[in-house]
Amino acid sequence: MAATTHTVTNQAPPLVGYDVFTSDRALTEAVERHLDPGLLPAAQEELTELGLGAGSAQVQEWGRQANENPPRLRTHDRYGNRIDEVEFHPAWHRLLGKGVGAGLTNAWGRPGGHVRRAAGFLVWTQAEAGHGCPLSMTHAAVPALRTDPELAAEWEPRLTSRVYEEGLRPAADKAGVLFGMSMTEKQGGSDVRANTTQARPLDGDGDGGYLLTGHKWFCSAPMSDAFLVLAQAPDGLTCFLVPRVLPDGSRNVFAIQRLKEKLGNRSNASSEVEFDGTWARRVGDEGRGVRTIIEMVAATRLDCVLGSAGLMRQAVAQAVHHAAYRSAFGGLLIDKPLMRNVLADLALESEAATTLGLRLAAANDADTDAERAFLRLAVPAAKYWVTKRCTPVAVEALECLGGNGYVEESGMPRLLRESPLNSIWEGSGNVQALDVLRALQREPEALNAFLQEVGKARGADYRLDNAIKGLLTELADLDGIEARARRLVERMALVLQGSLLVRFAPPEVADLFCASRLGGDWGTAFGTLPHSLDLAKVVQRARAVV
Structure with a gap:
């Protein structure tokens, strides 16, 4: 094509190579307003680093790649063994690793932690929104687990870690883990009291173990290490922790039936899962799930x-x-x-x-x-x-x-x-x-x-x-x-x-x-x-x- 017919003029340059945090005056002023002055310099430095990353050409490219190459479900290995794994593009793992490393799974127990994390989450989600789902659920699982001090002592250090390790292994072997959530069922949706998934207590299980049987209509981020799940125990709707991999290294029963084909949020996997004798540990009292x-x-x-x-x-x-x-x-x-x-x-x-x-x-x-x-x-x-x-x-x-x-x-x-x-x-x-x-x-x-x-x-x-x-x-x-x-x-x-x-x-x-x-x-x-x-x-x- 002749150069005279393809001269590019009057096109805006890409919005790239900028600091997403410091260029947002409403956000920077809110951080200054809500953080103690002694905490402010370190928070600003941390958020500026995150903002420069979010506005960089590299991270924006990761966001594009993660959405143009959505996750794929592998139900079985080549020998016919059920594995129920979800494969993600490397860009997804890079984004998630940066988010975990920036502390976006932990606002708990540090001064000004919620304001610092909120600002970081608002900044980083502008690079790519889909991977914000596991970041959010991992962060949010902490207060639920604190209803059981023993569980919290075991899991909270892993949830709040700044280390991202992909792949399914026993949680005790990982420096950091991700949590998901699976509450809704096809017959009830937001009306979780209509759930029919059953939880049967295991006699003699000193770990408070139950076996779950049922079908969950939406389970976000099914590649996570563990999930909080609602199911009907003998005394009513109860919250449970379901690990993907059991302590002995064997896979828990967690059959991913299919991935949802969604309007957006394409980089993130949303799924239907089947429990059939799935081991779970109770979180909180029976009947107090909500x-x-x-x-x-x-x-x-x-x-x-x-x-x-x-x-x-x-x-x-x-x-x-x-x-x-x-x-x-x-x-x-x-x-x-x-x-x-x-x-x-x-x-x-x-x-x-x-x-x-x-x-x-x-x-x-x-x-x-x-x-x-x-x-x-x-x-x-x-x-x-x-x-x-x-x-x-x-x-x-x-x-x-x-x-x-x-x-x-x-x-x-x-x-x-x-x-x-x-x-x-x-x-x-x-x-x-x-x-x-x-x-x-x-x-x-x-x-x-x-x-x-x-x-x-x-x-x-x-x-x-x-x-x-x-x-x-x-x-x-x-x-x-x-x-x-x-x-x-x-x-x-x-x-x-x-x-x-x-x-x-x-x-x-x-x-x-x-x-x-x-x-x-x-x-x-x-x-x-x-x-x-x-x-x-x-x-x-x-x-x-x-």
Whole structure:
């Protein structure tokens, strides 16, 4: 082809070779706000190293390779022996190894651990989201195991290790392990009390052993070393630890029936598994399975918020980057008033999600009665709303790149396919909304803690004050409360985000958020912000500088 017909002009360079952490002002400010000054320098150094990795060409290539070469199931070896192994592309193992090495499976027991890990998870998930699943479940398994001190003493050092060792071997022979979770069944889904998998106690087993029989409809990351599983014991639904390899080196019965073919999250394996005399150890008391595993679910729900916030941040960073280089109709897109409105609107959504996610992580670090009560409402409300906002952000950000954004090479389609997942994982939107209602009805201290939090910004913005007043009116009316649950939870999340931004964000960000999300000066699509406010500063704040 002649050079004169194939001269490439007016194309944005790839967003690569940048620091994902330090270029995210909302995130860096949140880390500074929530960490003790004595912890800050080391955390910033650690997060900057992770951010440079996430923004590097090498790691971005790993993300592409892991998604274009999805996992493959090998049920048998060449001799006909059942092995039930899942093969991953080397890029998956590299990503997972970097995540484990960065401490993303451990926030427990170190000062500021949850804030540092949350920021790292939000940064690293922007490189590739699928491998965040085993990182999240491994981290979240710790509080469930702590219900049994003996189990925790055995497994926690392996779970919190910064060493990643692939391959199935006895856990005692590995410096670090990964955990998965397998709760749902085809007949019940989120209604885990409808589970039919049976757990039969073994007489004379001094290790609290049981044999499980049943079929699990979703089992994420089936290559993990062990799983937390719910099954029906004689006294009711109970939590169990199921190792893939038994201490003597033999394989536990863990028949992977098939891998799910999913819309997105293609680098990660999700499977159906069959238990048939599978050895398991009880975690917590019989009949207390949901209570035992609830703290794990709370931790993974927070990771759904952080994962969606990370995905939104990456989508916005790509959109702003493109607009900063692409010219149309006589000027750069970023300087066009209508495009600036779209970008500022997307940036608001991203910053609100990041600010809320880090506030929840800080509450976990504080671990006081008041903060635990606050989390009881704030986590399901945030999980509901932030994950719901992820897909429209991804769609609009993709459109900012025009036809280029619709092409796989841009990376935007992968973000779009990934965007609905966190809304489904760990309980769909309706499950979150009903969980908020349950907390409101049974735990009045949770509402009190929530209102105290949003009340810290009272008087600073009249639109926020009016929104709080409207929320209180909604809460006082119990008529048809279940049918109104989504509306109520949406308002709770928006009021909480507004309160945080009024207190901590720059004035132009808080003003635009309160005007649009709380004051009603907004359309039904992105790019409908009031034009009279300072949109340019909001867009510039969201730009990732290479």
